[in-house]
Amino acid sequence: MTASRSSGAREHVLARIRGALSQSGTDPVEIPREYRTSGPWKPGAPDTIELLVERLVDYKAIVHRAADAGGLITAITESLGAPTTLADGAAPAVVVPVGLDAGWVEAVRAAGFEVLTDSRTDPVPLDRLDTVVAVVTAARVAIADTGTIVLDGADDQGRRAITLVPDHHICVVRADQVVGTVPEGVALLAADRPQTWISGPSATSDIELSRVEGVHGPRTLEVIIAGPAAE
């Protein structure tokens, strides 16, 4: 169908590029990389975490600190809030990725929510996903400088859809996953995994360039930073 014409175009475009470069030159370019590849503090250090918290709050995310496992369970429960029983008497649902820590899942159930487990092989249908009240996930890495959480689709973070369609995202970041700068974050990420970089709840600046939080993605982002900061 498009194959034959397309391959003609391929050779033609490549030939045009080579022709253009033969006129304008192909002298090799040296790339100076004098920029910072780390910040003043180590990953997971108290100052690194403090900066992350400050940046997250600045972009209207809600942040909790949990020093130990018990504190984490409390933080998850508090983030979810009290379940509002649905009209048919059923409990409201929370979606979790298949590889989420069993203790965290139990906390969701104990808080009075129905738990929907999602995986690549057994996904929650989209329409059902649209009715859940929240999603709880882990994260791959957090970047303090920019207030960014990165998800990479691992089993404790799930398919991209589950952190997008629900209106409330509760994301647990381990203290040792918090790095200072963007280069440190990029170095920890694997390009072949589908990634979502999240910096605060969805927002728009399209109306008179004033920022409004909450458009199509989750309108509430709660980040729980779990575990003690590194010494």
Added chain:
Amino acid sequence: MTTFLGVPLRRKPEPELRHPNPLRGSESFPQAARHELANTQLRANLAHATSVIRAKRAEVVNEVPDWEALRDAGSAIKADVMVRLPELLEQLEEKVTARGGVVHWARDADEANKIVIELIRATGQTEVIKVKSMATQEIGLNEALEDVGIAAFETDLAELIVQLGHDRPSHILVPAIHRNRAEIREIFLREMGDAPPGLTDEPRALAMAARAHLRRKFLQSKVAISGANFAIADTGTLAVVESEGNGRMCLTLPETLITVMGIEKLLPTWQDLEVFMQLLPRSSTGERMNPYTSMWTGVTPGDGPQEFHLILLDNGRTRALADTVGRAALHCIRCSACLNVCPVYERTGGHAYGSVYPGPIGAVLTPQLTGTTGHGDPNASLPYASTLCGACYEVCPVKIDIPSLLVMLRARMVDEDRGRRIPDGWSAAMKAASWIMSDAGRFAAAEKLTGVGRLVAGKKGRISSLPFPASKWTAARDLPSPPAETFRTWWARERGES
């Protein structure tokens, strides 16, 4: 021996187009700017919006101690991409294909549109959702789809405002920057169909109306079309940088994803993202990081679209690439910082440029993408849409020397006109000036005439309107009053005859 026939060369009339050309307006920049400047509402909206974004950008850029080092790296990385473009494109194609994507190549807009149409038809769908993309605007994709009965729904809030308002985008990043909240409310109430009746002009209420309006579309659509901010050659990864989550919706929920990308959007390595993910958000929306960035490599089984097509678009880029100086315009990462600081853009807005790429970068990119056909071509006027103040160069995250490119293109436009048989007013005036100034006697005689200028200027000390043909000059600028005494008479008086 040549014969001068005296027949003015006329441009071939443009073929009758069903839709306006996305890269060429119907009138020159000065003509178009005159209409736009008459719109005081537009000027007020733009002045407000650009001053807000300038302040935000300055604040977050000042936070970064190594900003200049990042710019140096960004500039060199893009220069390197140009030099190695063929091998990097082939590498990207290989990586995307290995991960289950299909790569297509398009020489021009028409070819790209045809590929998209065939791909959509193969799915049996008649509706698609779209992420904001300059590449698809540049090729007039929405109009091409409309012509064959496929409805394309823009999902970015600003694009939605433009689409519902039957309007044209006027800014690379915020296409509805020329609209204020009251105008947006009116457009929503009139065109949306499901806007809440009590809708206020509160930005939050307007954003919520858009959320409700597009929700079902996101959940039901089978095909999405996007552009790409970056494509990583050594991994085959594509990145879309956005704010609202409409991008994530389009890139994640449908079964088929079609991405249209200019061939210059490459980055050689995954590591290069560490530079560009710092440069782009701070330069464009003035945020440390944009709310959402999606990155995907081909197809991920069980997560996101299971069919992925990437269309690599030339559409004039190789024309720009052939110029040693001009090809720097291809380094652009579409942040729009140069628009926001430009004193010309701030007053005329984006529509006056006649191209989907307005502002300083548009003035150097558009004429190179399309080529120009001489004096009558509206795009030949674009390199003059600048005061050469240099603010654009200062803010450009990849250090494109836009003022130098503008000067180079001005020279090119003048050179293109050298072959013209009938001289225009400008070259006639230059010839006359040359004749006068090449002879001391003629020059002295001409100097005597400046006394008339002093009379015209009067007490206010400037001349703001002269009769034709000098009116061509005074229509756009004041002429200072000539001095009471020329240098030569001063010299003669002070130092005696030499």
